Amino acid sequence: MIGVIRTLFAFLRLLGPERSSDLGGWLLRTASPLLPVNRVALANIRAAFPGMADSEVRRIARGAWENLGRTAAEYAHLKTLFDYDYLNPDAPSRVEVDGIEHFIALKDDEKPGLIFSAHLANWELPAICAQAYDLDTTAVFRAPNDPAIASVVHEIRSGAMGGLAAAKQGAAFAMQGVLERNGHLGMLIDQHFTRGVVVPFMGRPALTNPILGKFARRFECPVHGVRVVRLPNQRFRLELTPPLDLPRDAAGEIDVQGAMAMMTAVVEGWVRDHPEQWLWMHRRWRPTMMSAAVAEAGMAVARTPAFKAT
Template structure:
């Protein structure tokens, strides 16, 4: 007899598949809006997202006015829903991104690395749509792979990976399974997209939004080992439905900790500028919460 967790995972996956089957019947702009509404008004309250957003905001921005907190409780899940609709709509998403220009002080350095076949670490966070830059670069002929963290729900993970594969390949799962292929791809001159802002048990406590957050040093360590360019990149959502594709200046090679702190600082600036586009539902400051509970 299957374990209760397996049953729950299977049932939730069936619901997700059914919801997306209906959503995919809608035109792309409507699909994004409806998926955002469902995530904000249905999934977020049922999944405890609203409480987690409030908890994170109370920790790092305790003086934020209640009206702004209430707005973020509504708009943060909405951005997540829109992003999911985009990731599951690869042809429409690629069409949307196709003509968006790359902007920022790192565009020329990125093009030079591409021309020279130099490895690149494209580092971003869960802000806007983190796959927008990967999509834009693949459309321009750049060799871009993606590193992803497998979902806890194996049923959902299967079709999620299939969906993001529609934007482009290769994709590498975190952990031993994908490590060898990922390193070979990077050493061959590929560009690797990495999302930095997940709490990692083997990370080190670095500053993010004024508090210690466990952060993996692996992106910087790989860059130092294989002489890869390290470039912060972001796909920030605009009010008109498009994206600003931002390529910041490369992070100089120093130590892994210093480089990773610079990446945290870059992401923090984007989060403060676009509060409703970052995934405040993350348990980003786990070390802080454990310390508080022990007192």
Template sequence: MSKVSLRYRLEWIAVRAAVGLFRLLGRARAAAFAGWLARKIGPRLGVHRLARENMRMALPHLTATQVEETLARMWDNLGRNVGEIPFNREILSDTDTVEIVGGEYLDEYLESGKAAFFVTAHYGPWELVALVGRRLGARATGIYRAANNPLVEEYFQEMRADPNYRFVPKGNEGARTIVKAARSGGAIVLLNDQKLNSGIAVPFFGREAMTAPAVAEIACKMDVPVYPMRAERLDGGRRRLTIYPALDIPATGDRPTDVYAMLKAINEVFERWITERPDHWFWVHNRWS
């Protein structure tokens, strides 16, 4: 067994052990424990400094104390996301603690017969966006970033599998899926807030950030509506998924200008959400440099 495969197998064993522990604890206690653990460990990691620098740059109005308090809540949210992984199917089916706002925009899409993008960020309990897939059924496909470890990836997909909602990893397969869906009236659910080195430099909190262009390119070329959506944690363990009206699609006749304007509009939506609830965003990502 090679060193790499041994590492992957050890990671897989650790993940399975953690998931087993979470299942024994139950949904609420697993989320609370994982949140507590992340608050304790996260600030000791090197990426905590990156998160602090990112937040200070993007939200200069926050005091040093507010930054640290917000980062602690960010780690809590990230930990809870991990602790809830074994229970995602259960959470998606829990109508008592999960609400959808803006469901009329899902109906609007269904009635149109057209393709559509439903875009979000690594924000709050972002796995909740799978509710869109459940509501839209076979017409929807979620695009995600696959885990580097193939054993862990297969295990996650077993837990995530839903007969009514397909998941496709980013990359060549994801790109083909997006184009096919745009041509056939499908709905694509994806997170579009992370850095893509080969993307387009677009302002994000006042600094240029390399941004994946596929959503805007297809939206502008094929007149595909783009619906922003965000998942939030509420008091008492409740969650909310909000779907917003489709963004205006620029139509100046100059494609590069229109694509840039579309991406800028999407980034501005994310900026508003993050400013409202900065603890909900994934600040540990190297978004700008």
């Protein structure tokens, strides 16, 4: 299986990044109506945009599949896909960067930092950007379920990015170590997390991994968002936000749930800007688990000494 994948990637490299992207996008866009998981995408879009015309719902879903196909094909070119030179920003390139001054500030402030992102456009590019400009960043990633694909993708990521940390049991200790040495963590925060905190997302409650909020509280470090926008003609724009002013509790410490809600609200704005570039196929909202999470949160509040039942 690994041999087949390597052969496929070799073929895509021969095509070049533009034609590879076009081919991958066309294949998934064409096949998407036949894929069972397309029903998940359609249901998610309808729930997020109530009242939207069905033709528009299907257009967004097809666009999301095309983006996913393009992103998959672009893995063969990750090492060369990012070609932006901030010392010569007017030079022709397939990538433009908005907010490069924030990357530079993170690099020079001698403090740890947190960067959140989402599955938009080609979501691998921010980690490559950080590596290109020597920003000490560890990207937290979730490996593909298929071992053969995971092996090849990890090999490609390792050659194009800085540090990598797999999202698995015990990963929090490695992530903490990165921050303790004044490094930076980059993490995608737009997927379901069973043991997460409840935050609003696209008009519905969703479970979100609280780890960045916890680290922000502990290390009092800057937190930035970064998104990728896919532009016409196989081009991209990276946008890094200024540091967020996260909400705090009565003691003046960063409120973890409030912090994750704020980060998620930023992601929601990104998704609403370019819904056809987000990963709608993921089961982001899971009502059964949500009910259990809300009940558990209520019990936790009831157990605190300050809680008074009315």
